Amino acid sequence: xxxxxxxxxxxxxxxxxxxxxxxxxxxxxxxxxxxxxxxxxxxxxxxxxxxxxxxxxxxxxxxxxxxxxxxxxxxxxxxxxxxxxxxxxxxxxxxxxxxxxxxxxxxxxxxxxxxxxxxxxxxxxxxxxxxxxxxxxxxxxxxxxxxxxxxxxxxxxxxxxxxxxxxxxxxxxxxxxxxxxxxxxxxxxxxxxxxxxxxxxxxxxxxxxxxxxxxxxxxxxxxxxxxxxxxxxxxxxxxxxxxxxxxxxxxxxxxxxxxxxxxxxxxxxxxxxxxxxxxxxxxxxxxxxxxxxxxxxxxxxxxxxxxxxxxxxxxxxxxxxxxxxxxxxxxxxxxxxxxxxxxxxxxxxxxxxxxxxxxxxxxxxxxxxxxxxxx
Amino acid sequence: xxxxxxxxxxxxxxxxxxxxxxxxxxxxxxxxxxxxxxxxxxxxxxxxxxxxxxxxxxxxxxxxxxxxxxxxxxxxxxxxxxxxxxxxxxxxxxxxxxxxxxxxxxxxxxxxxxxxxxxxxxxxxxxxxxxxxxxxxxxxxxxxxxxxxxxxxxxxxxxxxxxxxxxxxxxxxxxxxxxxxxxxxxxxxxxxxxxxxxxxxxxxxxxxxxxxxxxxxxxxxxxxxxxxxxxxxxxxxxxxxxxxxxxxxxxxxxxxxxxxxxxxxxxxxxxxxxxxxxxxxxxxxxxxxxxxxxxxxxxxxxxxxxxxxxxxxxxxxxxxxxxxxxxxxxxxxxxxxxxxxxxxxxxxxxxxxxxxxxxxxxxxxxxxxxxxxxxxxxxxxxxxxxxxxxxxxxxxxxxxxxxxxxxxxxxxxxxxxx
Numbered sequence: 001x002x003x004x005x006x007x008x009x010x011x012x013x014x015x016x017x018x019x020x021x022x023x024x025x026x027x028x029x030x031x032x033x034x035x036x037x038x039x040x041x042x043x044x045x046x047x048x049x050x051x052x053x054x055x056x057x058x059x060x061x062x063x064x065x066x067x068x069x070x071x072x073x074x075x076x077x078x079x080x081x082x083x084x085x086x087x088x089x090x091x092x093x094x095x096x097x098x099x100x101x102x103x104x105x106x107x108x109x110x111x112x113x114x115x116x117x118x119x120x121x122x123x124x125x126x127x128x129x130x131x132x133x134x135x136x137x138x139x140x141x142x143x144x145x146x147x148x149x150x151x152x153x154x155x156x157x158x159x160x161x162x163x164x165x166x167x168x169x170x171x172x173x174x175x176x177x178x179x180x181x182x183x184x185x186x187x188x189x190x191x192x193x194x195x196x197x198x199x200x201x202x203x204x205x206x207x208x209x210x211x212x213x214x215x216x217x218x219x220x221x222x223x224x225x226x227x228x229x230x231x232x233x234x235x236x237x238x239x240x241x242x243x244x245x246x247x248x249x250x251x252x253x254x255x256x257x258x259x260x261x262x263x264x265x266x267x268x269x270x271x272x273x274x275x276x277x278x279x280x281x282x283x284x285x286x287x288x289x290x291x292x293x294x295x296x297x298x299x300x301x302x303x304x305x306x307x308x309x310x311x312x313x314x315x316x317x318x319x320x321x322x323x324x325x326x327x328x329x330x331x332x333x334x335x336x337x338x339x340x341x342x343x344x345x346x347x348x349x350x351x352x353x354x355x356x357x358x359x360x361x362x363x364x365x366x367x368x369x370x371x372x373x374x375x
Numbered sequence: 376x377x378x379x380x381x382x383x384x385x386x387x388x389x390x391x392x393x394x395x396x397x398x399x400x401x402x403x404x405x406x407x408x409x410x411x412x413x414x415x416x417x418x419x420x421x422x423x424x425x426x427x428x429x430x431x432x433x434x435x436x437x438x439x440x441x442x443x444x445x446x447x448x449x450x451x452x453x454x455x456x457x458x459x460x461x462x463x464x465x466x467x468x469x470x471x472x473x474x475x476x477x478x479x480x481x482x483x484x485x486x487x488x489x490x491x492x493x494x495x496x497x498x499x500x501x502x503x504x505x506x507x508x509x510x511x512x513x514x515x516x517x518x519x520x521x522x523x524x525x526x527x528x529x530x531x532x533x534x535x536x537x538x539x540x541x542x543x544x545x546x547x548x549x550x551x552x553x554x555x556x557x558x559x560x561x562x563x564x565x566x567x568x569x570x571x572x573x574x575x576x577x578x579x580x581x582x583x584x585x586x587x588x589x590x591x592x593x594x595x596x597x598x599x600x601x602x603x604x605x606x607x608x609x610x611x612x613x614x615x616x617x618x619x620x621x622x623x624x625x626x627x628x629x630x631x632x633x634x635x636x637x638x639x640x641x642x643x644x645x646x647x648x649x650x651x652x653x654x655x656x657x658x659x660x661x662x663x664x665x666x667x668x669x670x671x672x673x674x675x676x677x678x679x680x681x682x683x684x685x686x687x688x689x690x691x692x693x694x695x696x697x698x699x700x701x702x703x704x705x706x707x708x709x710x711x712x713x714x715x716x717x718x719x720x721x722x723x724x725x726x727x728x729x730x731x732x733x734x735x736x737x738x739x740x741x742x743x744x745x746x747x748x749x750x751x752x753x754x755x756x757x758x759x760x761x762x763x764x765x766x767x768x769x770x771x772x773x774x775x776x777x778x779x780x781x782x783x784x785x786x787x788x789x790x791x792x793x
Contacts, residue, residue, distance in 0.1 A: 003683065003690040258770050273773040275759075278766035285765060286704050286711075290680035293701070297683045315676045367672030368665075374653060374675065 003296070005074075013074045019051060020082035026345045032085035033204040033348070037163045039086035047088070048118025054092050055116025058100070063113030069237065073244035073299035080248025083348055085205045087121050090159035093241045094234065095122030098168040101237075102184045102222035102230035111166065111186070123164040124234065125155035125187070125211050133361035135170075135232050136178050140213065142171035142185060149224075150215040151185060157359070161209020162198045165189050168221060169213070170231055179228035185218035192216065203355035205348065236313045239360050240302045243295040243316035246324040246356050249349050250288045253327035256346060257281060257334045264336075277334065284330055291316075291323035311373045314366035321357045321366075328353040384432045388414060388439045396445045398622035402631065405624060406448055406479040415448035415478055423462060423470055424478060444618055446628055449480030451635035452522055457484045457530050459603045464588045464596045469549065473528070480631060485526035485552065485559075487517040487574055488597060492790040494519075495760050497532075498542045498594055499779070499790040502576060504533035511535075511548065511581040513556070516573065521638055523559040523572035526552045531581075532597050535590055538783045545593035549585045556580065566746035570638035604755070644740065645747035646709060647716025649678045655723045655737065667722050674715045681708040700769045707761045710752035717748040 005013070023043045032038050048054040057072045058064020065071075072093070079088060096115050099107060099122075114120035130137055140153025151171050158167070166188055173181035187194060193216040201208045222230065258281050261272030271277050298316035301309040328350040332339035339346050357363065377383065395408055409415030410424045417436050419425020428436075440447060454477045461469050476482040493500040502515025513533055523529065529550045536544035550557070556579030561569035588596045617629040656662040656671060685708075688701045721728050724736045731742035752758045766772040779787045 003686040279762040282762035282765040293683035
């Protein structure tokens, strides 16, 4: 188990960081968050063709870069720091991982090269009106029909749901319970019987949609009825990825807080010279570094498919969500009044932090997984 | 001269051990051989009981010692901090007189730095050393001196010049602890143990050649000692176990360890004993309570994250990378972990936490945890001082405005007790 990044990984981080600094400045974030689809086609093309990160963890035989979750984590940490707006989490993280976990060779050949090439937007349609993130919560049904399947149900909180061309949809055999009978399906966005609507999100940089499925004809992704494990793995890997994104955001909030206190003068001195402020920043740094360690550990564990990867993933999700939210709250507080204005950038990360806190399961949900699976 | 490599070092130490290691020697005889040969402290300089080897060869020598179950020099207490300080700042006379007996374990040392009025603000200390006739005469009170009641020698930080600025008026001495003017009294802690001492200095005397460094350079020298303390904090605080064996030398070592480690037996408890949490949760039946499960998980998330952070710091150091922020955070993290652990132990033990002693829950360990954890966020630099250090050194935030620098110490408002 490595506890440090290699020189190559550090160099790669530098490249991604520079790219994000140039292409994802907060003016861009503001422009894209006000748009319907929330992404810039030109930047997406560069991410794919210049950096090759749209298929970073996709095997080379399917057109990807063949790296693992550690490199994916590096990309996401830098995206989180810059608050990158685009369909990366939906397409490269959720959909590609689901296809890699569940799909047959033919499925992978059909979708992964297009994702890696930046030509296909896809997402995962798993969560339902219950808002639950456990695999067992699926109620959407998949009824066999003439060699294919007809899906009916409601999907909610679908990332980039208005942009995606393909959805990986989780459904279960009628009458099945728990983890039994769960399968994943590929559904085209223009399939008959599929209605999608944009929903207004608290975090406007993370575009969300609702899907209603009425007897939508779908093809299975991988083996029918055996989707629970692949789905669980996909959600776990997503939690690991989100942890990386969140520690990047937390670091941005820490930096913004410290920078501001070293600029603002009150009572004849920099506010950053007061211990009341310094000590808060020291605690914030501790919190962010602990969460980073957990996120790095989780990326490593997922890369190696360690026996304890599920526990470590949930530790990372809980730690990073709490750290990001805490850092965003502190950052606004340390800015004082201006921190509550629209003009100040802090609220952009605050909204991402709140959204990330509950997306893929709250810290409370993940802490329960930690205790339940503690060896 | 041929190049020194891992292989040559290994061959050399192996040959020396083959020729000299004998578990039927007395501990003292063996350690004198180590001091003569330099194999006890191979990284120390040639001529001063070392071999001048690069730090990287340390593990090789250790491995070879372990392989034949050979024992090392005495390393307990503050002796190694004193030795490192004397190597850096002591005169040749000091080194000749003290180093060998530090390594053999014949002499025991203690540190006389902190005072009742000067903990975090150590440089504000007011123990007075005055040159009267042909010697230094010392008056004052020191505190938190581990094993001072058994020590042969102490390293003392005292104020010699009151008209100098705060830090510039301090000098560093070696003091003979056996004299009448030195009285060490055990200081009982809130957990019932008495691991430390208060030391009262009443007209205690020090010959002039026992000053270390120059008059007025005491602060810089004490900083060396404290730096070594921080660097070695892990190894010094970890529970030392005897190698064990029938032969004479192993028996002597076991007896030595039992004595020197006695003050530290509660140290694992002050870290919070996170390792006991899951077993305790099961045996108390509290693991079924969802509120308790959340609190346990919060603790586990924090303690695992702290553990991984420490490993990140270690690995970066081994790779020779510049130290990142992760290297400065361990002490503060351990305070948070210890405090959270004490709270979870309370949740698990419930009303039983009213009890103490051998009949209390977990044979009294829970009570000992609850009463020892408060030391973690104070000893070796309080959380508040740690936050200052982190914000100033890592985050580059300015120091708080101070009113005690840049003028004679006589004019500065003195620290007070209580």
